[in-house]
Amino acid sequence: MEKQSRQDRRALEKRLRREQRARMTRKFLHNKLAMLGSLMILTVVLLALLAPVLAPQGPLENSVYDRLTPPSLDGYLFGSDNLGRSVFARVLYGARLSLTIGASVGLLSMVLGMVLGLYASYYRFLDNLIMRVCDGLSAIPSTLLAIALMASLDRNILNLIISLTVVSVPRVARVARSAAVVVREQTYIEAMRSAGASSTRIIWGHIAPNILSPVLVQSSYIFANAIITEAALSFLGVGVPLPEPSWGNILYEGKAVIHKAWWMIVYPGLFTAVTVLGLNIFGDGLRDVLDPHTN
């Protein structure tokens, strides 16, 4: 008898969850911002994935006779750079690198920020410690801190991801904490505590799922910001090491020949702007979809 009722409850829970998911998906598909943003990001992701097919000559292959050739449909689609490499290939392979770095930073900051925010909201003594460290780190302007970190660390992609994550985590942690503080005060959390549930179970099983929406939205903005900062660092010559292509690197090399080759600025710039715009629009749409007040 008892077993039967437990099974019923599980089935009901499962159905409710499925319905909730379907409702969210419907809402997402009907949200113009979210769809437009997704479309822009997906286009760039697709081009990045298809880079070996679309640009078979690769980003490093150069021919000295073809230096700084203007774009043309039958030659170099986006022109060639100062070393005679295809800008089209470099922009597409650069997309792989810039997107990987941005996504890694977004994901890492989301996980770390959530852990910090959750534990800060749950344990008072940790709250002061974690939040004061976050306050301090966010008092240092983020681009400057990232540059300074790259000055100390060796210039490679892993360290770049680490630097950008250090800069972004406090922002996620703050959002996670303020959402978690609200959830912590709810009656059902109090009920769980009095029923003897362990802290871990309350934090991860019951608070974490309820703060996922704001954290997810924040992470999409972090993703966008990481792409901008990565491009900025590479443009300054302290990000992705040359000759590896990233959008910032191509712009860095383009600056030296700006009087002769507009295509080395315009194309990587277009990709950067479209990707960041797409992510920001997506973030706004996601915020509307996940916000229960906009039903």
Place this chain on the structure above:
Amino acid sequence: MKKYVLKRTLTLIPVLFVVSVAIFMLVHIAPGDPAAALLGDRASQAEIDALRERMGLNDPLPVQYVNWVGGVLRGDLGESVFMQGSMTQILAEHMGPTLALTGWAVLLATLFAVPLGILAAKNQGRLADHLVSVTSMVGISMPSFLLGLLLVLLFAVQLQWLPAWGYVSIREGGFLAHLRSLILPAIALGFIESGLMIRMTRSAMLEVLQSDYIRMCKAKGVSPSGIFLKHALRNSLISILTVVGQSFMVLLSGATVVETVFNIPGIGQLTVNSVLRRDYEVIQAVVLLVSVMNVLICLVLDLLYGLIDPRARAGGEGV
């Protein structure tokens, strides 16, 4: 009010402590010996040892930290290995162009963003509002250095109206030449911030416009322009001024990258050059200076806010 000022000022202590530890640690997270990294491969062991001694790297970490903070508090920010003159002098020289650039950028951003934000709020949901939203979205998504490069392409390379790079101070070339050298970088830097400013102005205006006392004014028959100018604009001005104040800091650090695009000899260029030659003490000094400025500006804004709005005083941090 006194209590509020004291309480708010005391919150600076942990923030400044964390800032100082983070900046101090920058030198020490570097793999290997900072002195060796600084001097490069060709340095002899004796030179490295001498520099280690001068930088105090032989002491235990906490002692080094206390010495460093003690120095900073006495106004001694260390010495550059590559540049002549005291650190204060180096910083002061480079701060001028950066402040000029930031000032122009804040001015341009405010002149552009505040009217647009008000326009959008006044026409909420209509075409003008949507157009302004798109503008602000583009502003937020456009990296400043990219906009800078595009502006150079258009106005310096194609049209040849303005210089592509370089900086002229008022003292050297007069006001007009100064403005000509800074107009493109200021637009590039200001536009990114104006995106955020438009949004904030719009939402501040909307919040006021939807409040009860505005409804009351309407019910009493006050003319729409009267409501707008006398009541709504005046009351949202505090929030708008806060945003303008905060933007100064955002732009000051954003100037780092824009300065490199336009070869402006400000603290941004100083930082980048120091990073490339691993001149740690200069990097530390710049980051510390900018961060402390940031913290102080936040403090002043908060105190002003508390002065104007009693609710901020009563609520403390949580408001």
